[in-house]
Amino acid sequence: MNCLDILQYRSLARGPRLIVLGAVHGNETCGTQGIRRVIAELAAGTLAITRGSLTLVPIANPVAYARGQREGDRNLNRDFREVVSPETAEDRIANHLAPLLAAHDVLLDLHSFSSQGEAFAFIGPSDNQDELEPFAQAAHEEALASVLGPSRIVHGWMSAFAAGVNARKGSGITGSAINDSVAYGVGTTEFMRAHGGCAVTLECGNHADPGAPDIAWRAIHQTLAHLGLIDRPAPATRGPKEVIELHQVHDRRDPGDTFARVWRSFDRLRQGDLIATRADGQPLTAPQDGYVVFPNPNALPGREWFYFARPSARIVP
């Protein structure tokens, strides 16, 4: 399948421009299913856009989706930008999606993950004027994330990724050229923020979780109501949030580097807990109370092995 389906609903009344993406990773189909359910509701007239505009892309990576794989030629959610001389399927897809994202105010990007675990939302940085990822809409993202459903909110992707790139340069061990560039950390949401919008990634659960499409569908409805695109009261926030900051990324350096146990994402750590041991015997321990995030026992040397995350000082309402 080499065609992008893009459906757009424009109210005659002015309002925010929302875009919702499914299957940026081709094997993550909960967003596709949730979006298709919304399309059916709009067609049936049980749902109507009364303000602003809604753009739906049920399958953002049709090449990977057709193969039932995460990627076609490369990860669409890294180094996301318009490419002058496209070489890969994802380059060609990004050349359609990047200008489309730039023409919107808010992105809801729907994903799922390979490990077991509960859904969580990924938001961008606090407001800042740093070089890496300047931003001024943190309050908008926090407010949106707080109504999506999941109580776990994660941030800190770009700063942890950039620190990892710098550590890689310092170690003399490199993975691949793309993994050694900070620009490689830019996905759909980072692109959106760099082009004046705000964005939330919703990780709806395990790839095969039968409840994940429902979480995606509910999140679209909540977003529509929150932004005032449908005639429904803005939803209330859903109770206390667990806000987590990605702090450090550790690369695997050697095939002999081993985890201390089988980790799941967001397993809790006490300061000093042994997370892993390097092939040369060096222990990697938790520098403070926190969490293991995105552990990948099959990581290649030079690639991300796991993240250490810690409780965040940010308050999400």
Ligand SMILES: [Zn+2]
């Ligand atoms: Zn994904």
